[in-house]
Amino acid sequence: MMALKFIIIIISIQCLVSYVSGIKSKVLLISMDGFRWDYIQKASTPNFDEFAAMGTKADYINNTFVTKTFPCHYSIATGLYEESHGIVANQMFDPSYPIPNNTFNMKTKDTEWWDGGEPIWVTARKNGLKSAVYFWPGSETKIRGYRPNIWFPYDESVSFEHRINTVVSWLSDDQYDIDLALLYFHEPDATGHKFGPDSNEVKNKVVDMDNVLGYLMRKMTSAKLWQTTNVIVTSDHGMTEIDYATRHIDLSNYIDIDQSMTYKTYGPFSNILTVDGLEDEVFNNLSKAHEHMKIYRKADIPDHWHYKNNRRILPLLAVADEGWTIVKGPEDYNLTVKGAHGYDNRLQSMKPIFYARGPNIRSNTTAFPFNSVDIYPLICELLGITPAPNNGTLDNTNTFIIDNSTGSASYTWSCSTLLTICFIIVFLHF
Numbered sequence: 026m027m028a029l030k031f032i033i034i035i036i037s038i039q040c041l042v043s044y045v046s047g048i049k050s051k052v053l054l055i056s057m058d059g060f061r062w063d064y065i066q067k068a069s070t071p072n073f074d075e076f077a078a079m080g081t082k083a084d085y086i087n088n089t090f091v092t093k094t095f096p097c098h099y100s101i102a103t104g105l106y107e108e109s110h111g112i113v114a115n116q117m118f119d120p121s122y123p124i125p126n127n128t129f130n131m132k133t134k135d136t137e138w139w140d141g142g143e144p145i146w147v148t149a150r151k152n153g154l155k156s157a158v159y160f161w162p163g164s165e166t167k168i169r170g171y172r173p174n175i176w177f178p179y180d181e182s183v184s185f186e187h188r189i190n191t192v193v194s195w196l197s198d199d200q201y202d203i204d205l206a207l208l209y210f211h212e213p214d215a216t217g218h219k220f221g222p223d224s225n226e227v228k229n230k231v232v233d234m235d236n237v238l239g240y241l242m243r244k245m246t247s248a249k250l251w252q253t254t255n256v257i258v259t260s261d262h263g264m265t266e267i268d269y270a271t272r273h274i275d276l277s278n279y280i281d282i283d284q285s286m287t288y289k290t291y292g293p294f295s296n297i298l299t300v301d302g303l304e305d306e307v308f309n310n311l312s313k314a315h316e317h318m319k320i321y322r323k324a325d326i327p328d329h330w331h332y333k334n335n336r337r338i339l340p341l342l343a344v345a346d347e348g349w350t351i352v353k354g355p356e357d358y359n360l361t362v363k364g365a366h367g368y369d370n371r372l373q374s375m376k377p378i379f380y381a382r383g384p385n386i387r388s389n390t391t392a393f394p395f396n397s398v399d400i401y402p403l404i405c406e407l408l409g410i411t412p413a414p415n416n417g418t419l420d421n422t423n424t425f426i427i428d429n430s431t432g433s434a435s436y437t438w439s440c441s442t443l444l445t446i447c448f449i450i451v452f453l454h455f
């Protein structure tokens with residue numbers, strides 16, 4: 026009788042644990058850089074279509090401001106707005122660091138720049154899982170004491186096929202036993218910059234990226250990964266047509282740049298630190314400079330951008346209207362770049378794609394557009410781990426999550442069957 030009671034208690038505990046722990050799947054997060062939400066309408070994309078039919082897509086998602094590669098990728102990875110994770114631009118100035126370490130560019134790997142946020146590959150490791158990253162901003166740096174179990178120095182020349190073969194082996198090969206993998210492709214961003222979003226070259230690149238996705242799907246199928254792994258395909262930002270010759274805002278027309286600015290950037294926006302005592306004059310000169318540029322004092326940056334509360338956001342922020350470019354002087358008028366991003370994240374042209382497919386993703390579903398910061402808690406939910414504090418929510422994504430992984434329905438069924446049998450035995454005994 027004691028033994029029977031013991032067995033019943035064990036079974037009950039196991040049933041309870043499996044109920045409480047929820048989903049515990051593997052996750053593959055993929056970014057195709059600069060994949061504007063509506064590129065998919067430019068060409069025939071049978072692989073994206075199949076992926077969507079087997080899973081969930083959103084027409085677009087809302088990314089974070091500024092709509093640049095490093096900040097947006099780090100928001101996806103951490104679930105934090107840019108002011109909270111601290112990667113507030115591709116080029117930054119931190120007034121609290123000593124010269125010459127007070128400037129950041131896309132090659133900067135020092136921990137202090139990245140430690141403001143906890144990327145998903147670190148959260149996974151803290152929870153006892155294994156993570157591996159085939160390129161992602163921040164993956165080459167030790168953050169909060171952790172690196173991914175596997176990572177590589179960025180090398181654009183590695184073929185997309187090789188990246189996919191490697192990631193699939195991480196997820197399927199016992200030798201690696203990776204729970205969370207991240208994978209990055211620098212297209213269609215590069216083509217979008219060079220030729221512009223409306224070019225034939227971008228259209229052809231969309232077909233190429235559809236084939237890349239098809240290759241990944243076939244590899245996943247032959248490695249039998251679709252039973253265990255949820256795959257998310259998204260991007261950091263969109264792209265819009267620019268023209269340096271006709272739509273530039275030349276700061277040198279309004280300001281003696283060298284004499285008045287300690288730090289400044291150019292492009293769709295400019296982060297500006299002025300020489301002591303000149304902030305008001307620079308602000309005044311720029312505030313009436315150009316009808317297609319707005320200048321904000323830090324305290325007046327609109328709240329909806331969540332781009333204010335960080336010392337790396339400098340005292341003045343200039344933001345150009347869509348398609349206009351802030352330049353340093355006439356030497357830039359002949360630049361031939363045709364596409365850019367970085368503008369207001371509310372612009373439709375800045376918004377990226379979202380697709381997801383796997384054992385815990387509802388099939389043939391279109392989700393209501395949500396926020397890129399919701400992806401971090403979504404991945405934590407799929408992995409079955411506790412997220413670090415973040416700005417996302419599951420409210421927007423739980424419409425397409427299916428909690429069936431722990432053997433789910435059949436496991437619960439066998440639990441209740443076993444329990445019933447135990448009780449019948451106990452009952453018959455008396």
Ligand SMILES: *[C@@H]1O[C@H](CO)[C@@H](O)[C@H](O)[C@H]1NC(C)=O
Nearest residue numbers: 122123124125126134135136
């Ligand atoms: C700047 O950073 C480098 C590399 O992390 C470090 O070796 C050096 O000591 C730093 N310099 C200062 C002045 O902090």
Ligand SMILES: *[C@@H]1O[C@H](CO)[C@@H](O)[C@H](O)[C@H]1NC(C)=O
Nearest residue numbers: 279280281285303306307310
């Ligand atoms: C602001 O504009 C005035 C008038 O054009 C100019 O004299 C002055 O040098 C400008 N200020 C700075 C800091 O460049």
Ligand SMILES: *[C@@H]1O[C@H](CO)[C@@H](O)[C@H](O)[C@H]1NC(C)=O
Nearest residue numbers: 354355356357358359360361
């Ligand atoms: C653009 O014009 C500047 C002179 O204003 C010249 O120095 C530069 O080489 C030109 N660049 C290109 C890409 O033609």
Ligand SMILES: *[C@@H]1O[C@H](CO)[C@@H](O)[C@H](O)[C@H]1NC(C)=O
Nearest residue numbers: 087370371372394395396421
């Ligand atoms: C996404 O952004 C648009 C503005 O571009 C906004 O109207 C919408 O409410 C946002 N969606 C969410 C889920 O916040």
Ligand SMILES: *[C@@H]1O[C@H](CO)[C@@H](O)[C@H](O)[C@H]1NC(C)=O
Nearest residue numbers: 077078079080388389390391
């Ligand atoms: C997907 O859903 C659409 C309607 O939302 C339906 O017409 C179509 O048959 C469905 N496809 C599959 C494969 O279930």
Ligand SMILES: *[C@@H]1O[C@H](CO)[C@@H](O)[C@H](O)[C@H]1NC(C)=O
Nearest residue numbers: 105106109331413414415416
């Ligand atoms: C975003 O999340 C961080 C971490 O929890 C928090 O400090 C910050 O206040 C949040 N931002 C907003 C706008 O809620």
